[in-house]
Amino acid sequence: MNVDIGNALASVASPGLSRDSLERLDEQVAVAHERIERGMANEEHGYEALNLPERTDPDAVRSAVEPVADAEALITVGIGGSALGAATITDALADESDTEAVYLDNVDPEWVSSQLERLSLEETAINVVSRSGTTAETLANFLVVREAFEEAGVDWTERTIVTTGESSPLRDLSERHDLPSLSVPDGVPGRFSALSAVGLVAAELCGHDIEALLEGAAAERETLAGSLFDCPAYAYGATAYALDQRGAGINAMLPYAESLETFAEWFAQLWAESLGKDDLGQTPARALGVTDQHSQLQLYRAGPRDKLVTFVSPGETDDRPIPTTDVEDLAYLGDASLGSLLEAEFEATEASLAAAGRPNVRLELERVDEYELGGLLYAMEAACVLAGELYGVNTFEQPAVEWAKKATRGLLGGGEFAEAEAVAEKTELRVER
Numbered sequence: 001m002n003v004d005i006g007n008a009l010a011s012v013a014s015p016g017l018s019r020d021s022l023e024r025l026d027e028q029v030a031v032a033h034e035r036i037e038r039g040m041a042n043e044e045h046g047y048e049a050l051n052l053p054e055r056t057d058p059d060a061v062r063s064a065v066e067p068v069a070d071a072e073a074l075i076t077v078g079i080g081g082s083a084l085g086a087a088t089i090t091d092a093l094a095d096e097s098d099t100e101a102v103y104l105d106n107v108d109p110e111w112v113s114s115q116l117e118r119l120s121l122e123e124t125a126i127n128v129v130s131r132s133g134t135t136a137e138t139l140a141n142f143l144v145v146r147e148a149f150e151e152a153g154v155d156w157t158e159r160t161i162v163t164t165g166e167s168s169p170l171r172d173l174s175e176r177h178d179l180p181s182l183s184v185p186d187g188v189p190g191r192f193s194a195l196s197a198v199g200l201v202a203a204e205l206c207g208h209d210i211e212a213l214l215e216g217a218a219a220e221r222e223t224l225a226g227s228l229f230d231c232p233a234y235a236y237g238a239t240a241y242a243l244d245q246r247g248a249g250i251n252a253m254l255p256y257a258e259s260l261e262t263f264a265e266w267f268a269q270l271w272a273e274s275l276g277k278d279d280l281g282q283t284p285a286r287a288l289g290v291t292d293q294h295s296q297l298q299l300y301r302a303g304p305r306d307k308l309v310t311f312v313s314p315g316e317t318d319d320r321p322i323p324t325t326d327v328e329d330l331a332y333l334g335d336a337s338l339g340s341l342l343e344a345e346f347e348a349t350e351a352s353l354a355a356a357g358r359p360n361v362r363l364e365l366e367r368v369d370e371y372e373l374g375g376l377l378y379a380m381e382a383a384c385v386l387a388g389e390l391y392g393v394n395t396f397e398q399p400a401v402e403w404a405k406k407a408t409r410g411l412l413g414g415g416e417f418a419e420a421e422a423v424a425e426k427t428e429l430r431v432e433r
């Protein structure tokens with residue numbers, strides 16, 4: 001992945017950066033890099049995620065998937081970090097696959113039922129993924145899926161893979177039913193686990209080259225260096241952090257490929273859960289080029305000066321010519337293709353933001369394939385770890401999420417009532433029709 005931070009500089013942007021301020025920040029980047037390398041070398045919690053390109057064993061993934069290799073669909077039952085990495089990969093590469101990847105993360109009953117009703121369950125495999133093995137949504141959806149298989153007369157134990165952490169209730173279940181199981185590696189938080197078995201099971205079953213994903217990530221790992229001017233991932237992380245310090249508290253992620261829409265969702269969890277603590281952090285906003293040019297661009301160019309826009313250029317794509325027409329007003333489209341139109345819109349939008357003094361950064365892929373995608377995921381994780389060091393927060397915890405998790409359990413009678421009572425006692429100000 002390459003990164004162009006030119007449009008984040010003060011000459012064109014406000015709240016922009018100057019080259020001098022980036023050079024001063026680079027001293028902090030050097031210190032942060034040493035800390036990151038030390039954490040990786042000592043396999044410390046969180047930092048260990050940046051070792052995944054060397055640690056992940058593609059053969060273990062392949063043998064777990066083997067019994068269901070002919071499945072027409074794979075239901076991944078998981079949420080947050082246990083679903084979004086895998087979904088980013090299979091959505092980005094969906095065109096190359098005959099196997100449908102379905103993700104049951106939400107517990108919206110109508111949606112879950114509609115998915116189970118439309119799939120042919122005897123041709124479907126299940127991967128239940130939870131690092132903790134205790135997430136209510138995942139366990140509830142798994143129980144529902146299991147029951148649907150039983151009702152359809154399909155032996156779910158023949159079609160289920162379990163991906164979980166070491167001391168998890170799901171591990172006991174996989175042992176009891178002798179299910180193929182994979183580990184969420186120790187020291188790897190869910191949102192940093194895309195390049196472990198968590199992200200790779202669906203990719204493998206859908207026929208993607210998981211080695212190439214890891215190779216792309218390993219190549220990015222090689223670029224980690226003590227200066228933001230030598231390392232694209234750090235250039236991004238440091239620029240995003242520095243712009244936030246100047247008021248760009250929102251980071252709008254704007255990939256210019258339909259296939260990368262889920263990547264923006266994955267990035268949102270990574271950035272929000274990792275950096276949003278101690279009253280600090282930068283709010284990720286999900287967007288899609290060119291669609292959001294026609295819905296959000298007005299705000300990005302002329303609204304509050306509180307945003308960084310991150311463009312993702314997908315590089316080479318299959319193209320499709322635009323047919324010629326004798327309608328005079330449309331003649332300019334005559335020599336164009338959908339691809340060249342998309343590219344022109346991308347450049348025009350970047351320039352329009354820059355001209356209005358709105359900072360933006362461009363992440364460049366050569367194309368959307370396994371290698372480039374592995375590099376992009378790794379680079380964003382490294383960028384996030386660097387940003388966490390610069391903010392001085394604990395990047396790898398998410399204590400604020402736990403409160404609501406416990407309260408939900410409490411409301412359902414599963415203990416931890418202190419939080420549940422707080423929910424029940426909330427102040428109400430209802431306006432009724």
Ligand SMILES: O=P(O)(O)OC[C@H]1O[C@H](O)[C@H](O)[C@@H](O)[C@@H]1O
Pocket residue numbers: 079080081082129130131132133134135138190191273398401
């Ligand atoms: O993998 P699990 O333990 O089921 O966790 C799934 C998700 O749960 C919570 O919402 C955490 O905040 C996320 O970071 C995590 O990815």
